[in-house]
Structure formats: C-alpha cells, structure tokens
Amino acid sequence: MSSEKKQKASVSEARRKWEEGTLAKGVQRLGLSESPIEYYTPEDVAEHDFLENVGFPGEFPFTAGRHAIPVHIPMWGRGKQLGGGKTIRHAFGYSGYGTAEDMREFYIQRGKTPSRGGGPNIAFDLPTQTGYDSDDAMAEGEVGRVGVAVDTLRDFEIIYEPFVGDMELDRIASNWTINATANIIIAMYAALAEKRGIPLDKLRGTPQNDILKEFVARGTQIFPVKHSMRMTRDTITYCTEHMPNLNTISISGYHMREAGATRVQAIAFTFANGIAYFDAAIEAGLEIDQFVGKTTFLNFGGGMELLKEAAARRAARRVWAKIMRDRFHSKNPKNWIYKELGGGLCGYWPMTIQRPLNNLVRAAVGAAFAALIGEPPACEPPYDEPLGLGHSIEARQLAADASRILMEECKLSDVQDVFAGSHYIESLTNQYEQEMFDVLREIDEMGGALKAVESGWMKDQVIKSAWEHQTRLRTGEDVQVGVNKYTEEDEIEIRIPRTSPYKAERREDAEGRQIENLKRLKAERDDSKVQACLQKIENAARDDKANLIPFFIEAVKEYTTAGEICGVLRSVFGEVH
Amino acid sequence: MNDARKIRILVAKVGLDGHDKGANLVALALRDAGMEVVYTGLRRTAQHAISAAIQEDVDAIGISILSGAHMKVAEKVVALMKKEKIDDKLLVMGGVIPEEDIPKLKDAGVAGVFTQASTYEEMIEFIREGVRQRRERETRA
Numbered sequence: 239m240s241s242e243k244k245q246k247a248s249v250s251e252a253r254r255k256w257e258e259g260t261l262a263k264g265v266q267r268l269g270l271s272e273s274p275i276e277y278y279t280p281e282d283v284a285e286h287d288f289l290e291n292v293g294f295p296g297e298f299p300f301t302a303g304r305h306a307i308p309v310h311i312p313m314w315g316r317g318k319q320l321g322g323g324k325t326i327r328h329a330f331g332y333s334g335y336g337t338a339e340d341m342r343e344f345y346i347q348r349g350k351t352p353s354r355g356g357g358p359n360i361a362f363d364l365p366t367q368t369g370y371d372s373d374d375a376m377a378e379g380e381v382g383r384v385g386v387a388v389d390t391l392r393d394f395e396i397i398y399e400p401f402v403g404d405m406e407l408d409r410i411a412s413n414w415t416i417n418a419t420a421n422i423i424i425a426m427y428a429a430l431a432e433k434r435g436i437p438l439d440k441l442r443g444t445p446q447n448d449i450l451k452e453f454v455a456r457g458t459q460i461f462p463v464k465h466s467m468r469m470t471r472d473t474i475t476y477c478t479e480h481m482p483n484l485n486t487i488s489i490s491g492y493h494m495r496e497a498g499a500t501r502v503q504a505i506a507f508t509f510a511n512g513i514a515y516f517d518a519a520i521e522a523g524l525e526i527d528q529f530v531g532k533t534t535f536l537n538f539g540g541g542m543e544l545l546k547e548a549a550a551r552r553a554a555r556r557v558w559a560k561i562m563r564d565r566f567h568s569k570n571p572k573n574w575i576y577k578e579l580g581g582g583l584c585g586y587w588p589m590t591i592q593r594p595l596n597n598l599v600r601a602a603v604g605a606a607f608a609a610l611i612g613e614p615p616a617c618e619p620p621y622d623e624p625l626g627l628g629h630s631i632e633a634r635q636l637a638a639d640a641s642r643i644l645m646e647e648c649k650l651s652d653v654q655d656v657f658a659g660s661h662y663i664e665s666l667t668n669q670y671e672q673e674m675f676d677v678l679r680e681i682d683e684m685g686g687a688l689k690a691v692e693s694g695w696m697k698d699q700v701i702k703s704a705w706e707h708q709t710r711l712r713t714g715e716d717v718q719v720g721v722n723k724y725t726e727e728d729e730i731e732i733r734i735p736r737t738s739p740y741k742a743e744r745r746e747d748a749e750g751r752q753i754e755n756l757k758r759l760k761a762e763r764d765d766s767k768v769q770a771c772l773q774k775i776e777n778a779a780r781d782d783k784a785n786l787i788p789f790f791i792e793a794v795k796e797y798t799t800a801g802e803i804c805g806v807l808r809s810v811f812g813e814v815h
Numbered sequence: 816m817n818d819a820r821k822i823r824i825l826v827a828k829v830g831l832d833g834h835d836k837g838a839n840l841v842a843l844a845l846r847d848a849g850m851e852v853v854y855t856g857l858r859r860t861a862q863h864a865i866s867a868a869i870q871e872d873v874d875a876i877g878i879s880i881l882s883g884a885h886m887k888v889a890e891k892v893v894a895l896m897k898k899e900k901i902d903d904k905l906l907v908m909g910g911v912i913p914e915e916d917i918p919k920l921k922d923a924g925v926a927g928v929f930t931q932a933s934t935y936e937e938m939i940e941f942i943r944e945g946v947r948q949r950r951e952r953e954t955r956a
Contacts, residue, residue, distance in 0.1 A: 364831035364882055368858070376860070379887025380831050457833015457857050497836045591931045624931055626913045627883050701839045708840055712935065815833075815858040 249279050278661035286664055291556075295612065295654045297571070298563065300555040301667065302655040303612040304575035310614035311651065327356035327405060329413035329444065334361030334385030335628070335740045336748035337755065338396035341386045344740070345400040357410030357443070358397065361385030362423075367458045369419050369804025372752040382748030384627060385415070389756050389801065391794045394426040395433075407431050408440035418460040420447035421469055421476075422800045425790035428481065432795075444485040444534055447473055450511040450687055451490050454696045455497035457815070460804060463692045465811035467518050468782060474519040476787040478529045486529070487515060488536045489576075494696075495539025496587050498704020501550045502670055505538045506677035507687075507696055509558060512576075513678075514687035516566060526566045527573055535578040540585035542600060544607040547583040548657060549666035551611055556667070557674045580613035581605075589623045593720035595732050597621040602640040609650035611657060617641045622736055630736035756799070763797040771798050772806050779810040822946050824875040827855040827864040829892065832882035837910060841877065844935040845942070861891035865899055874946045875905035885912050886919065893924035903952075905945040909933070 265273050280286070295303030331348070334341060345358060362385040365377035371389050372381045381387050388394060401410055407430070416423045424445055431441055449466040452459040459466060473486045491499075491508035499507060512533070519529050538554060540547050555575065562574040584604025589597040598621040609615040617640035620633035629637075644650050657663040681690045690696045710716040717723045771793035778784040793803060826842045828835055835857060842852045853871045855864055868876050876896075880888055885908060896902040908920060909929035917928045927941045 364833075364884075368831050368833075370831070376831065379884040379891075380882060383883045452833070455836075457835060458831075459833075497834075498840075624911070626911060701836075701843075704836055704840055705843050708844075708935075815856065 249281055253279055253281065276662070278665055280661060282661050282665040283668065286668075288659070291664065291668070292655075292658050298574060299559045300575055301552050302658050304555055304578075305612075308580075308612045308614065308651070308654065310580065327410045329359040329411050330356030332359045332361055332413070332415065333739070334363070336382040336744045337387055337752045338393035339751075340382070340741070340744050340748065341397045342399050345397070349400055349405070357405075357412045358401070359413040360397070360415065362414070362416050363387045364458070366800060367416060367419065369460050369801060369808070371799045371801030372749065372756055374801055377749075379749070381752050382745060387748065387752045388423070388426070389752070389799045390759060390797045391426050391429050392755070392759055392797060394430050398430060407434060407436045410442070412443035414443065414445045417446050417449050417452050417456070417458055418466065418469075419800055419804060420445040421473055421787050422790050422794065422803055424473065424477070424481075424484070425787055426794050428787075428791050429795045432791075438481045439483060441481055442483050442485075444488050445473070446490065446536065447487045448490045448511065448536070450514060450691050451493050451508070453691045453814075454507065454700060455493040455499075459814060461807060461811040462814050463688055465807075467514070467688065469786070470515055471518045471522050472785045472787055474515070474529050474533075475522050475524065476785050477532065478519075478524060482532070485532050485534045485577075488534045489515065490536035491538035492536050492585075493539075494700055495541070495585055497700050498707060499539075499700045500703050501538070501541060501547060502673045502677060503699060503703060505550060505554045505557070505670075506674045506681075507690075507699075508535065508538060509554075509561060509674070510678055510681045510687040510690065513561065513565070517686070520566075526562075526568045527570045530562070530566075530568065530573045531570075531577075533577070535576040537578055537581055539587075540583040540604060542584055542588045542604075544583055544603060545663065546666060547604075548607050548611050549663050550670045551583065551613070552655070552657065552663070552667045553670035553674060556671055557678075561678075581608060581616035582618040583607045583611075583613075584618075586619050586623055588718070589619060589621075590718055590721050591624040592725075593729075593731055594621055594625055595734065596720055597623065598636055598640065601637065602644070605641055606644055606648075606650060609644055610655075612651075612654040615641045615644040615650060617644075625736070628738055628740055631739055632735060632737060634739075759797055760799075767796045768793070768798045768802070771796055772802060775803060776806045776810060779807055820950075822850040822875065822942065823853070823871065823873040824850050824877055824942065825853045825855065825864065825868045825871060825873045826877045826879065827859055827867070828857050828880070829859050829861055829864050829878050829888045830880060830882060830884050831858055832880055832884070832910075833857055834881045835879070837881065838879035841879065841909065841935070841938065845877075845939065848935075848939045850939075850942070861888065861895050864892065865895040865901070868904065869899060869901060873904065874949065875907065875942055877942075878906075878908045880908065880910040880912075883911075885910065885916065886923070889920050889923045889925050896924075903949060905942065905949060907938070907942065907945075909938070 261273055292301045293299060296306030363382050364380045364384055365372060366388045370376045372387050401407065414423050427441060427443065428438055431438060447470060449459060449470060477484050477486045489508055489512045491504040494507050495504035516526065520526060558576045559574040562568045568574060582601055582604035584600050588600055601617045601619060605615040605617040617637040620629040620637040622630050622633040681687055684690055711718065711722055714722055775789045775793060778786055778789050790803060824845055826838050828838055842854050846852045853873065855867055878888065878892060889908060906925050907927040908925050912928055912930055920928050926945055929938050
C-alpha cells in the first residue's frame, strides 16, 4: 500500500471514530440532533493532485492566481510604470453626471487633489446608453441623471479638455460603461484623438460593450441579438487592426449576479457569453490569440457567503483556463486567464438600506477575502450604495481606507491564495468547477449563449434564482442583519454625514442646458454632410459584412448625434427591449 | 361582492431604466398573493403604460424605477391618468427612491411609495386595502 493510500485509510478510520466519539458527545452535550458545523479532511479531496488542480500562481490551471504577482500590487499607488518608464494613468472612480461641462469641471477639480485621479471612468446617462438624443421625447427627465449626457463629439471634446499634457490621451486609459452604443463612443474617442494628432494605436481604454448580459440583466439593449453581436464583431475586428491597445469588451457577470443569478450561474453565463463573442470574432476570420489579449472581464459579482465566493473564484480561474486552452486552442498561456482587475467578493446586492453603516463591514470582509485569494482588497461598494445614486465623499474615504488597512496594516496581500490545500476550499472548488461545466454544457446543447439569451432562457434562470433567494429571506432561512433579524426596538440606526461629490443644482438643470447645447450645435453643423454620413451608415448597415465603425468615425466628426446614428440602425436592424 | 373579484394590477417599467429585478420579483410576489399581474416589459412610455392599464382594465398600477427619474415619471403618469379619467385607480411606485422624495411623490398623486426597505407583505396589504376602498367607493357611487 502506498503511503498516500495508507494515510487516507487511516483518516477514514480516524474520522469514523471521531464522529462516533468526540463529535457525538459534543452534539449530545449541547442537546442537538446533529452537528451544525462541518469539518473537511483529505478524504473530501480524494483525487487531489496539487500540481494538476492548483499549481503555481500565473501558471495553468491558475487556481492559485491568474498572475505570478497580482496586477494590483504594482498598480497600488497611482498609475502604472510601463517598461519605458512612462506612466499610464488608469481609469479611476466611476462617475458621471449632468452635461459635458459639468464633467469637465468635475475632472478639473479632481485633477487638483493630491491623488490627481487617473483617466476618466465615465458613467453615461440612460438616453446615451439607449441611443436617444437629449432632446428626444424618450429622454425627458433622464438627461444627465445616472451619468453624463453625450450626444455628439462636442461633448467628448469638452469632457476630455482637462486631459492634456502628462494626462494626454496617449498617457491615460479611459473606461466607458456603455454597451449597445459602444461603437459610437469608440468612434468619438478615435475622432477626438485624430483631431488632437494622437495615433489611434496609442489609445487605451475599455468599453463595457457586453451586450448579451444587457438582455439578461441590465436592460439597455437596443437591437436584436443577431445585430447586436455584429456590432461586437465590428469592435473586435476594427480594434484588432487599428486600435490594438484598446480593450474591446468587458464581459460581465456582475450584473447577472446582482439580478439574482447564483454564483455558479453568474460565472458560467459570463463564460458562455464570452465564448459567443470569441466565436463571432473567429467567424470573422481572426485567430483567437490575435484578439483575446484585449478582451477583459468586469467581474462575477459576489455574495456574503465568502468561503463559497472564494472557492467559486478559484474554480472560475481553472474553468476559463481550460476553455481557452482546450476549447479555443489558444497557444499563448498568457491568454488563458480572464483579464480582470478584481475586487471585493461580497457584491453589491447584499448591501442594505437599513442600518447602512453595516455595509462597510460587509464590504470590508468581502475585500479581506478577495485579498486571501490574491485579488485586490477593494472595499466595494462604499457603504451608502443603497441610499441613492452617487456615493458620498465620506463613504468613498471609508472604503479607500478599509482597503489600505487590509493591505498595508494587515498585510493580507503578502501571501497568494492562502486557501491552497484547504480540504474544504479545494473540495468546494472542485464541486463548483463541475457545476460550471455542467451549465456550459447545457448552454452548448441549446445552441450556445446566443440561443440561450434570444430564447429568454438565461434571463428566466436568473429570475428563478432571484425568487428562490427572496423566498429564503422571507422565511428567515437566509439572514440579513437589521433587515429580517435583529430588528427589535432597541436596535439603533446609525447615520453619518453624506456629502455628494456632484453639484446637485447642476444635475437639476442639466437637461435644459444639454438641450440648449444640442440645439446650438445642430444649427452650426453642416446638415448636408450629416445626412450624407447617415446615408452611408444605412447602406453599410444593410451589408452584414461591412464594419460600421469607420462610418461612425466619419459621422461623429461632422457632429452627427448618437441618437441620429441609432435611429438609422433601428430602422435597419429593428429594435428590442 | 366585488371584493371577491381578483385584484388586477399592471406592473410597469416606465422610462429608460433597464433594472427589472425588482419589477419581476414584485410581480411574482403579487401573483403569489392571488392577484392577476400584467407586466409591461422594459422601457415603456407613460402613454404605453396608461393605455395598457385601460386595455387590461386593472385596479391598480405599479411603477418600478431605479434611475432617479421618478419625479418626472410620476408627473407624466398622473397627468395621463387624469386625462384618460382613470385617476380613481390606485397608483403605487417602487424602486431606489430617496426618503426626501417620498412626500413629493405623494403630493404629486402617487398613493404609495415603496423602497428596498419595504416588505412584500407591506406592498400586498397596501394594494389590497387601496383597491378595497376604491371598489367600495365605486359601489356606493
């Protein structure tokens, strides 16, 4: 008998004795019918092979970490030094409100702070996200509300005015949370760069551009799935050729998890969507290793059962590595990881409006667990997330300090993947890997993510899971402190001041100012040129082989509005919501 | 006698907000409580919601909104309800709505406003009671 087998046999025997002896006595002494806690041994990871299942950080199967040294370590502080000693300032601080002028002012003020921020991480208002101009009847009451209004290139020119000198477009990375209209925003950035004389291949940024999850969970889709996927194909093929430093997509599990998907569904659906995008690019003639390095992931959301979240993330690394190596036959191991900045593991949905300061604890513990698996200890979200749009300055400070404490005082990032070898976590990691592959197989059998999204299956699954969770909360099976338990009269509600980083009065009159700006611009531009551009877009849209982005660039330079472009596309592609 | 009739309610997403977890779950909870629920789907105009309410002959209208555009949406919906003479129907709203806006919405004509802090039980009870009172008034008239 090998020594390993001998060890397992003796563990099995010892466990039986423990269960019948020490554990049984404990259960009896406390008057319980069975043990309320679990204990895992090598038996639970019977087939465990360290090199095969875990290995070393930055190497297949990446269970212990996607990078040898997690990317947040060199980025901690401000900006990243590239090989040539040049600093790239990363997109920072998701924000957006009002008009382009309001955002310009916001970035000027941010630039004066000691941290100086980084590239803009822009939130767009809903009319911009759904392809309506600020003066469209559909936009009434929504302009500049959940983000900044961008109707034309003029708005982008104004937003980016503070980004000059050592913050010039080739020195910063931007982030744009935009999906259905992502290619129009990319076109505006390209046009802006051309006007400033910055070569397109120097541009860095990340559009979210993940349309499939919009159908499932976020709801800003405009065009039917087929045409939406064509737009994604256009991004990947155009950028691979002309903007090789721009990320093309940020494939997101977060929104599906927030909408109610289980942790396994959120990760498996994200990967299924990723597979569909990659298939589209390959069908357009690209090789996997040509474009996949510029595809990124947002994240997979999270939840408060943090041991399970940690295991699910470890499983996700392994599942994706296998997809890239075995399904797409990627030759470059650097491309076997999902590119993601990472963040806390608790997600946003566990945050409660009741006793909101408790959210700081929730997010900080989520950040600690992120650190334990080698992800950045991002204390997300700021505690006042459920209290309304826009985190307060106080909440952001508390979140930033929590991360700093975890990393610099607790030194939680000094060891990578402390869970490697834990019988419980390894066993759970194996289980989740299996479950994720099961979901992926189910989706493959129905014809892939396109079909799973188009038929509504993916969305139905999310709603079903959300309802099951709500039912557990209603029955008290799942606990939320201060919500469905510990709500007696003597429990106190603690509130602290909340200062908005935005000027509220500007948000109130943003719609009027933006419509005025648009009216003025429309009067100044050359309408015949605009109409000619729109006609070209219409013709190109009818030709499925054509890439629309060059036509968008041409059009936005003439100050054609995003709404006008989308109007044409709506007439050709049809519309869904 | 009318009280035995099942409550019919329209759940509507008005405006551009695409977050529909709340609307979906509330629709399921109301159905679970024995109501007949008609859900509009995403990105509807106020006019669409009101037309659907008339066509489906509902007792109550529930609007879900998380984008901060609730004041404008409420104004539009209430104005249309008056215009179409269905302002006797119960109008409720739910979503991420700051506390300070709740009295303003009520002044504008929204009977009940629910937030993340509300329970399904509170909503169900409020709708049942509101519809019962309206049916009583109708019978007396």
